[in-house]
Amino acid sequence: MLAAGASSRLGRPKALLNVGGMEGPNDTLLSNAIRQARVLSRDVRVVCGAWYPLIRFRCRQQPSRWVPVACWHEGMAASLVAGIQSLGPRAKGVFVLVVDQPLLDIGALQALGEAARCFPTVPAAADYGRRPGVPAYLPRWLWPDVLALEGDRGAGRLLAEANAARLNIPGVHDDIDTPEDWVRAREELNRRALQATQFRD
Template identity: 75%
Template sequence: MRSEIITASRCDSDQEFPALVLAAGASSRFGRPKALLTLRAQNGQSCTLLDRAIAQGRLLSRDVRVVCGAWYPLIRFRCRAQPSRWVPVADWHEGMAASLAAGVRSLGPRVKGVFVLVADQPLLDTEALGAFGEAARCFPGQPAAADYGRHPGVPAYLPRGLWSEVLALEGDRGAGRLLAKAGATRLNIPGVHDDIDTPEDWERIRQAVSRKGLRARQSQG
């Protein structure tokens, strides 16, 4: 009975704490849509980076919204995991600030804060990510973010009190400076530095995922 109560409570609060996956960029440095790059999961099945990002979002909330732009609707039809909502961004070419603004504007009046992830961090530690989500829900008015050493960054939690400043952001910079200025709580989430900007990054991360999957299969055997 206790676990059923906790599960019901978490499900209700998901409407107050949705998650945004930012996937609107053109992947110009990479040369093709990064969101559709394919990884082999531990169960042997293939998934796209966006599938994986949606799964990461669901560790934080059942309400996961994908902010899309440059490669939409292609990514929608190639993605196996479907989010709660697709949020197209007409001005995606203006940078990450436009994506954040579109995502925030898609949220309803009951929302207390929103989690923000990107689609090219497939090695995020799932336990640390889940703990990050629970910590943010315990202090809904306090911004929180992954600790990058010198600055905070995604994954991040933006309380409603910061949204007016988020909507005022411009260009290709995210909310990192805003989070630092607001004194965001920083948490260690292994894997945040393993993002994908170049084909070399992709090859390195693809091999890391393959090694991780091999170790998991060996331990199960």
Template identity: 70%
Template sequence: MSHFIRNETITASRHNHDQEFPALVLAAGASSRFGRPKAMMALSEGNGQSRTLLDHAIAQGRLLSRDVHVVCGAWYPLVRFRCQAQPSRWVHVADWHKGMAASLSAGIRSLGPYAKGAFVLLADQPLLDHHALAAFGETARCFPDQALAADYGSRPGVPAYLPRWLWPDILALEGDRGAGQLLVGANATRLAIPGVHDDIDTPDDWRRIREEFTRTGLQARQSQG
């Protein structure tokens, strides 16, 4: 399974509808458990090339939509300068320290009037299966009023799709609360996305996931050779 993402996965027929289905990449945290800004850590793509973790997250977002907004807080604007990829919009959250609710609120408020819903991703899940992620995006487009979420077994989680009717409840969240309980209350459809459990919180997580990322990418290149 390769985790190297090619943006052309999005077909031309979807381009005109990107503003109806934008994607938010949440990358506003201080990475306190990690000890340094993990969004700027480099993932090797082979052949001497590398991209930052945030570059890769933006590419994941583009599997869902070409309209990708990156929500930043701590370490901004440094993370922006270090990023090779450029999203549709950078959204700076001045009160990022208040927690996840502030990031979600800022991201939702950055979206236009034509959005039917929004995809939400984190910047620290580089092993998400990109075929499953693309299928997740297509499902949301077919059922735009239905909340969708990755299946974590006992709960729904990110990546998630938040239909517009759910946004007022999201904007009312406070503190370090994400949309998990709202997704439960909305009876969100859960879809399997391999890699959701592989998020990066600590240096040990980073070493393990970086090795897996490199190994799976090497296997993919060898199978294509």
């Protein structure tokens, strides 16, 4: 889980935005993202930087491991490298998610996880139309290329060059960068929570 950025456009740490809903009034965007990640793996690692350790102390859902990255300001590549270097020799691959996609479809995430388990050497990623992107699965053979990335570059180009399997994952375009993005996302989260409550009743 990549959560190291400064959230400069938002003006405050997006990881600590209050999502409310079914999980209670103090639930945060990061806690929600950790629950999403657990759909893919029990081993959830949060790569953090700009707002660490504040986000750790305020996060209700604790990951398997916090991975602080001192050079977070260098861009996404530094976070990817730190996350991969935290893994042991037995890992066949790694799932990559970001903290600011709260509306990801859980069924689609389950499909991504199943694809990686059935075909652990095949890279897979969300389909953004012209390019693949996060959430994504990076098999171990692709890691040397990821570790060579620099600056504010993710693994999208590498996934495209590797002909990654592309999956339709609703919610990937609903990321949180501005206060307006957050208003729209929270309204949708509240609507879903209300629907779920009515369904249970």
